[in-house]
Amino acid sequence: MRHLRNMKIFLNRAASPLIALTAVIAIAIASAVLCTEASAAEPKSSVGELCASISKTIAPFKWNMDPCQGVDWSVHGSSVQGRPLVYTEFGDPQSKNVTLVFAMVHPDEITPLYMGIQLIRYLQGHPADLKDARVIIAPLVNPDGFFVNPKIRMNSRGVDVNRNFATHDWKTNALRAWKVRYKSNARRFPGHEPASEPETRFQVQLIQKFQPRKILSIHSPLNHMDYDGPSSLSLDKFPKDYIQECLKLRTQLNAVSTGFFPGSLGNYAGQELGIPTVTLELPTANAAKASEYWIKFQSGIHSMIDFKIEPLSPRHDLAIGLQ
Numbered sequence: 001m002r003h004l005r006n007m008k009i010f011l012n013r014a015a016s017p018l019i020a021l022t023a024v025i026a027i028a029i030a031s032a033v034l035c036t037e038a039s040a041a042e043p044k045s046s047v048g049e050l051c052a053s054i055s056k057t058i059a060p061f062k063w064n065m066d067p068c069q070g071v072d073w074s075v076h077g078s079s080v081q082g083r084p085l086v087y088t089e090f091g092d093p094q095s096k097n098v099t100l101v102f103a104m105v106h107p108d109e110i111t112p113l114y115m116g117i118q119l120i121r122y123l124q125g126h127p128a129d130l131k132d133a134r135v136i137i138a139p140l141v142n143p144d145g146f147f148v149n150p151k152i153r154m155n156s157r158g159v160d161v162n163r164n165f166a167t168h169d170w171k172t173n174a175l176r177a178w179k180v181r182y183k184s185n186a187r188r189f190p191g192h193e194p195a196s197e198p199e200t201r202f203q204v205q206l207i208q209k210f211q212p213r214k215i216l217s218i219h220s221p222l223n224h225m226d227y228d229g230p231s232s233l234s235l236d237k238f239p240k241d242y243i244q245e246c247l248k249l250r251t252q253l254n255a256v257s258t259g260f261f262p263g264s265l266g267n268y269a270g271q272e273l274g275i276p277t278v279t280l281e282l283p284t285a286n287a288a289k290a291s292e293y294w295i296k297f298q299s300g301i302h303s304m305i306d307f308k309i310e311p312l313s314p315r316h317d318l319a320i321g322l323q
């Protein structure tokens with residue numbers, strides 16, 4: 001803030017009212033930018049506090065794990081209630097084979113948290129598995145809903161952050177689909193504006209920062225793998241050979257396409273940006289079954305990480321979603 005103080009000193013000395021006015025405008029703009037960045041990015045609590053809260057909350061699940069042991073967390077912004085939004089990365093930072101993994105977009109689904117932490121544990125112990133791969137994992141995308149009792153699907157403003165992505169159809173369809181298709185079900189409220197929620201913007205910003213070739217988002221309890229991305233339906237939108245590569249991944253994972261929603265990650269990243277996006281829907285939200293799911297699904301996750309796919313060229317404009 002030193003430059004603002006200097007500006008005030010300058011203002012006191014300014015002889016010309018025009019110069020003074022220009023300086024006042026500059027101060028106002030600088031302050032607005034600083035305030036916006038500060039309120040969007042600065043968590044009120046620490047990563048250590050977040051880890052302690054997770055440990056306490058998962059204790060009744062008897063998962064027998066320390067969620068943060070040895071994890072090198074990076075913080076990218078803050079949840080609505082001021083908790084740090086964290087991710088960690090593994091593998092070769094130079095590798096273009098980037099897989100982005102999200103878990104706990106819906107905090108009441110529970111079992112995805114175990115999968116996210118177990119994946120971190122596994123990659124900590126098997127660095128040789130990532131010779132030509134880079135993996136970014138955000139295991140608790142939406143922390144606020146996880147620490148309330150009972151846990152909720154939405155964030156602390158009551159928004160389903162997986163209906164809040166600024167897809168092209170958001171303004172025309174998101175609220176209408178919510179009212180008509182979901183009969184204004186509060187669990188699926190998309191927000192009043194696209195990309196209004198920090199937990200949604202967190203995901204967008206990780207996509208922009210790491211330019212993943214593939215995205216895996218772990219949910220429960222629908223018990224299938226859902227593929228969103230280039231398909232035969234988008235032949236006019238993406239090159240044919242790129243579509244074929246994406247479909248190989250879908251076939252390998254035995255994933256299905258179940259349709260997509262205004263403001264969902266699958267619509268935003270898969271349909272609009274053309275990044276193959278797989279939603280792993282675990283069979284239940286039953287914490288007692290979490291270790292069973294890890295055993296069952298870990299090979300699919302590994303094969304997704306290993307799967308190499310050439311980039312969509314030219315890259316789509318990843319700036320959408322932040323407007």
Ligand SMILES: [Zn+2]
Nearest residue numbers: 106109219220
């Ligand atoms: Zn979900």
